[in-house]
Amino acid sequence: MQANLADRANNKPLIRVNALTKYFSLKQTWWQQRRQWLQAVHKVTLTIHRGEVFGLVGESGCGKSTFGFLLLRLLQPTSGEIFLGENDIASWSQSALRPLRKRLQLIFQDPYASLNGRMSVGSILGEVLKIHNITLPEQRQQRVAELLETVGLPANVASKYPHEFSGGQRQRIGIARALAAEPEFIVADEPVSALDVSIQAQIVNLLKDLQQRLQLTYLFISHDLDLVEFVCDRVGIMYLGRLLEVLPAKELHNRAQHPYSKALIAAIPQLQAQQPAAKLLLEGDLPSAVAPPSGCVFHTRCPIAQPSCRQQVPKLRRLDSEHEVACDLV
Numbered sequence: 001m002q003a004n005l006a007d008r009a010n011n012k013p014l015i016r017v018n019a020l021t022k023y024f025s026l027k028q029t030w031w032q033q034r035r036q037w038l039q040a041v042h043k044v045t046l047t048i049h050r051g052e053v054f055g056l057v058g059e060s061g062c063g064k065s066t067f068g069f070l071l072l073r074l075l076q077p078t079s080g081e082i083f084l085g086e087n088d089i090a091s092w093s094q095s096a097l098r099p100l101r102k103r104l105q106l107i108f109q110d111p112y113a114s115l116n117g118r119m120s121v122g123s124i125l126g127e128v129l130k131i132h133n134i135t136l137p138e139q140r141q142q143r144v145a146e147l148l149e150t151v152g153l154p155a156n157v158a159s160k161y162p163h164e165f166s167g168g169q170r171q172r173i174g175i176a177r178a179l180a181a182e183p184e185f186i187v188a189d190e191p192v193s194a195l196d197v198s199i200q201a202q203i204v205n206l207l208k209d210l211q212q213r214l215q216l217t218y219l220f221i222s223h224d225l226d227l228v229e230f231v232c233d234r235v236g237i238m239y240l241g242r243l244l245e246v247l248p249a250k251e252l253h254n255r256a257q258h259p260y261s262k263a264l265i266a267a268i269p270q271l272q273a274q275q276p277a278a279k280l281l282l283e284g285d286l287p288s289a290v291a292p293p294s295g296c297v298f299h300t301r302c303p304i305a306q307p308s309c310r311q312q313v314p315k316l317r318r319l320d321s322e323h324e325v326a327c328d329l330v
């Protein structure tokens with residue numbers, strides 16, 4: 001799984017986003033003078049290389065999932081660029097995006113809610129093959145059987161319905177549905193957080209195995225830092241829709257520099273004992289994304305904030321070839 005630096009340097013980026021922004025308009029009430037906007041994603045710049053697993057972590061409501069949906073163009077960005085290869089697809093219409101859809105797939109957090117309960121598994125997978133014109137009609141049944149076996153399910157379950165499966169099996173079906181389109185980029189949005197702990201390792205190992213075998217590229221969204229370290233090549237830390245730090249996932253616990261990253265790591269109980277020096281504890285709640293703090297958005301909770309942090313917006317600056325951080329004081 002761990003693509004080394006040389007491999008990535010030799011590869012062209014698969015996804016490159018520049019100042020990607022998504023604001024949601026809130027309903028205006030009669031006493032409000034101006035329309036309010038929720039800043040879900042704010043000027044995120046990031047490159048994901050072909051064959052890479054990029055992890056995105058942060059607290060609930062930090063914009064992780066919105067960012068993933070933007071990359072898949074399931075949402076229209078407010079501004080910014082999304083390069084898929086050489087093409088900036090940020091402003092493409094839905095009809096222009098249609099031929100690209102099969103290249104970009106999503107694995108949902110809740111496998112049960114994402115599967116149509118009135119369709120058999122064979123129909124769910126066959127529909128994807130049909131929509132994207134992947135196989136001839138007479139070959140669909142065979143391809144469905146192959147897909148099920150690829151995700152560790154017997155071919156004879158194709159006639160069953162989603163409610164007849166366990167949570168882990170349903171997530172395997174969700175993964176098979178994503179693979180049916182023969183994608184090159186998959187957004188896995190908290191793919192194991194709704195599953196029983198005993199099942200999570202099986203699904204994570206399946207995702208890792210598929211990524212290697214099929215040379216897939218993932219955006220792996222999670223709030224579990226240990227899981228991201230295990231699965232991903234690089235990790236980005238998000239806070240209030242901003243990207244605060246990017247670094248190799250294997251270095252997350254030892255080399256994270258941003259006070260927010262350190263606070264997230266310190267919040268993992270078993271790691272506190274291993275890393276007494278990293279105990280920067282988060283205080284207070286996540287501020288509102290409708291009226292984010294001025295300057296550095298983290299200054300209201302940052303244990304080392306200075307008066308200047310209220311005014312100056314720190315830019316993501318490069319510490320080395322694989323490490324960027326948005327804080328001027330580290």
Ligand code: SF4
Nearest residue numbers: 296299302305309327
């Ligand atoms: Fe903390 Fe200031 Fe750095 Fe922001 S810029 S993380 S408030 S020290």
